[in-house]
Amino acid sequence: VGALGDFLASVLNQNTTAWRSSPAAVSLERALVRELARAVGCEGFSGSLCGGGSAANLMGLALAREARAPANEDGVQPGGVVYASSEVHMSIPKAVALLGLGRKALRLLPVDAQLRLEPGALARAVEEDLRAGRRPLAVVASAGTVNTGAVDPLDAVADVARDNGLWLHVDGAYGGLAALARPELFRGLERADSLSLDAHKWLHQPVDCGLFLFKDAGRACAAFSFAGDYARVLGGAGDVEGFAFFDESLELSRRFRALKLWLSLRYHGLAAFREAIGRDLANAQALGEAIRQEPRLRHIGQGVLSAVCFQYAGGVPEAERDAFNAALMPRLNARGRVYLSNATLEGRFCLRACFVNHRTRSEDVRTVVDEVLAAGAALEAERGG
Ligand SMILES: Cc1ncc(COP(=O)(O)O)c(C=O)c1O
Numbered sequence: 001v002g003a004l005g006d007f008l009a010s011v012l013n014q015n016t017t018a019w020r021s022s023p024a025a026v027s028l029e030r031a032l033v034r035e036l037a038r039a040v041g042c043e044g045f046s047g048s049l050c051g052g053g054s055a056a057n058l059m060g061l062a063l064a065r066e067a068r069a070p071a072n073e074d075g076v077q078p079g080g081v082v083y084a085s086s087e088v089h090m091s092i093p094k095a096v097a098l099l100g101l102g103r104k105a106l107r108l109l110p111v112d113a114q115l116r117l118e119p120g121a122l123a124r125a126v127e128e129d130l131r132a133g134r135r136p137l138a139v140v141a142s143a144g145t146v147n148t149g150a151v152d153p154l155d156a157v158a159d160v161a162r163d164n165g166l167w168l169h170v171d172g173a174y175g176g177l178a179a180l181a182r183p184e185l186f187r188g189l190e191r192a193d194s195l196s197l198d199a200h201k202w203l204h205q206p207v208d209c210g211l212f213l214f215k216d217a218g219r220a221c222a223a224f225s226f227a228g229d230y231a232r233v234l235g236g237a238g239d240v241e242g243f244a245f246f247d248e249s250l251e252l253s254r255r256f257r258a259l260k261l262w263l264s265l266r267y268h269g270l271a272a273f274r275e276a277i278g279r280d281l282a283n284a285q286a287l288g289e290a291i292r293q294e295p296r297l298r299h300i301g302q303g304v305l306s307a308v309c310f311q312y313a314g315g316v317p318e319a320e321r322d323a324f325n326a327a328l329m330p331r332l333n334a335r336g337r338v339y340l341s342n343a344t345l346e347g348r349f350c351l352r353a354c355f356v357n358h359r360t361r362s363e364d365v366r367t368v369v370d371e372v373l374a375a376g377a378a379l380e381a382e383r384g385g
Helices: 002-012 023-039 053-068 091-098 119-131 154-164 176-180 217-224 229-234 258-268 270-293 318-334 362-382
Strands: 046-050 081-085 106-109 136-142 167-172 194-198 210-214 297-302 307-312 341-345 348-354
Touching: 002 258, 023 046, 023 210, 023 258, 046 053, 053 091, 053 136, 053 167, 053 194, 053 210, 053 217, 081 091, 081 119, 091 106, 106 119, 119 136, 119 154, 136 154, 154 167, 167 176, 176 194, 176 270, 210 217, 258 270, 270 297, 270 307, 270 348, 270 362, 297 341, 297 348, 297 362, 307 318, 307 341, 307 362, 318 341, 318 348, 318 362
Parallel strands: 081 106, 081 136, 136 167, 167 194
Antiparallel strands: 046 210, 194 210, 297 307, 307 348, 341 348
């Protein structure tokens, strides 16, 4: 249904800029965004659809900079420091660099045993920067890290953010939509100032379906609108439901992205998505368990969501396992039955399985294990192991 919606959006080719030129598409997108925000526990947030999590993260930090380090009277914008865990997605350093904050303005903080940001480490880093005369700007909490699906302690991070005047951006691009199925894992999500979600990940949409949400539309307008009074005088550029999309986000010309997601939700119902996410979570747990039961595999890391990291051990000496698994991954994928990516955990090269597909069945979990064992044995034999 999502693919059909995408096709229809191309046929209509509606440029979804503002209500004035695109009333139906804008109204539908606004309603959809409100519905999704409410569904993940962020009632009252607004926002828009965008290309993906990277774009949403860039916008989140743009709002943070505008809110916490506005330009002075001469138009000079001061810098500031952004905090995140060492497990944060690469789109965050990219956003920090693109915003001109300087690559050194990102503090990558230590994580706890479950690979989650440590609120104590965050508080200490902020204190140190304040003492050194630097300006703390924002903290990025991950609601599902890309490597293991760890969810940072959102409530505790929000407390530190509140106490220190930091903007709280939550990167939920991979995991945030699991709040539909497991809201208890995401306590504190509603305390975010801005939030990234990716419907092309865990709402199974054709790619190009990110979602950027914020609590205060005025902040978004401060970051993105250069029309100022002109828009207000004209009246037309404003949206009947608030600002025009181009006044509160990066893009001007925009696809009618909402159509595919809205159609999917209407056709299948939110409950079907909840169930599909629940199945993915259960499959990930089952894979973790199967790996722990299998002496030829080593389970290395798994958060509360659907990413599972492990190594093929077989008869490979410990010191050679990283290189062996790095060689194994492309061979495994070339067999064409399963597709695994990789992650580096504790300095080790891991195979990474991530379940976000509504078509994955519980039988596929066994296939992952069997395929890794078969590909691993073949590589060992080839190397004379
Ligand atoms: C945690 C996290 N943030 C951001 C992104 C970037 O999302 P996108 O690929 O939609 O730009 C990803 C993608 O894997 C992710 O896992």
